[in-house]
Amino acid sequence: MDESPENNSPPPAANSELIETVKPFSGESTVEWIDYAVNQAVIAQKNVTETLESTINVTKSRLDQIKSTSTAHFHMTLESLKDLKSDYNAYEDIVFGKMKEGVYFTASHPFATSGLVIGTGILASKRTRRSLYYSTMRLFTNDEAMLARANAKAQKLRDAVKTLTTESTKLEKDALDAEDKLKRGRTKLRQAGKQIRGVISSAYKIERQAGGLKDILKELPNRDASGFRKEVSQLGSQAKQERKVLSKQVKKISNYGISV
Template sequence: MDSLSDSTGPAVGSAQSSQQRSPRPLEKFQDLMLKVRSHWQAYEDALVHNTKDELLVAYDHPLEACGVAVVAGILLLRGRFKTEEERLTEAESFLREINESVTKLKKESKNILTKVSYGEEDLLRGRTKIRAAGHEIQRLNKSIYKIESEAADLMEELRTIPGRTALELRAEVAPMTSSLKNQRLELNERVTKISELGIRV
């Protein structure tokens, strides 16, 4: 019996000394909880501090804060019920729409530029034709003026000739002279309008 107690004595002593050297599981858990609690307290203090600052900003700017809160809420709600794949799919779809719009705008722009180019060519051709027409009007105007002058000379000569025949000729020449004058004035107006378009005649 003494030998048994002698043999177990050192074993118990060694077990007790090992327990004293290494902390028990409960003590480890308590130490861990203390560390977690201290970290959580620091995080909580920082969170409270940031929340106070944000509340002060919201108090000073209520409308902006309300708008930000609404937008943030909408974004959170949208993002909460959508996976990353769904959001990427929506982004790709939106990008395709943008590319289609850009392609359509480029096509329309090209068509418009083509029409403008044709219009410029038509305008140049039109200006050339108008300028040529103006030259023709001036040439015709000179011819009318020459005939009008000859008719006026004829009227003066007929006035010097007595008799019924001269009166009848004067009666025929007078309306011709008046018609030539009206035509010349009308042609002069057309030349003026051409000049107003910036086309030199």
């Protein structure tokens, strides 16, 4: 309990040894930074030591008051102080060990450390965080807008495909109806052509019979057969004229690709 605070502070030789260990890792600027870091570590250690010393002094004064009333309480407090001091020493060793590791790493990797420090400083800036936030929000907003436009275009395309499908079905039905009508029309034309062929054949027969009748009428006296010959001639001429007209109609039907 009577140990002085000077016993807790690290000897100056340790600090110089730490600096000498770090020096080979970097240039002059890195050495200055390491010196500054070590000095800050020493100052922190000194502050902790002074705080502990102040706590011990206060505790001593309280112990002097307690001595007159309770010896057992005094020994308990003394044990507590010893435990506190041992915990402090362990904590001190851990903290300065981590600080040494950090200094060694900084000296070994100056570029990585500088980048980390600069990046941390940039991210710690309020303006940078706000800019990053709004940039992220704009990115999400743009993505949502693009998705909405893509959905609208997809819906428009689906509507167009549906309309085309409906029109295609209607046109297909109309085409089937037209094809059916065309088949029926061709059938009717074929039948009409056959009928016309029959009429042409009949007209040819009438024409030929009229020619034979004219030959018979020539043998009769002119006074008796002149009226008949005139009528037979007109009948033959009409049959011939009708046959020519009907032959033209059959030719038209054949031009449509319908065999008659």
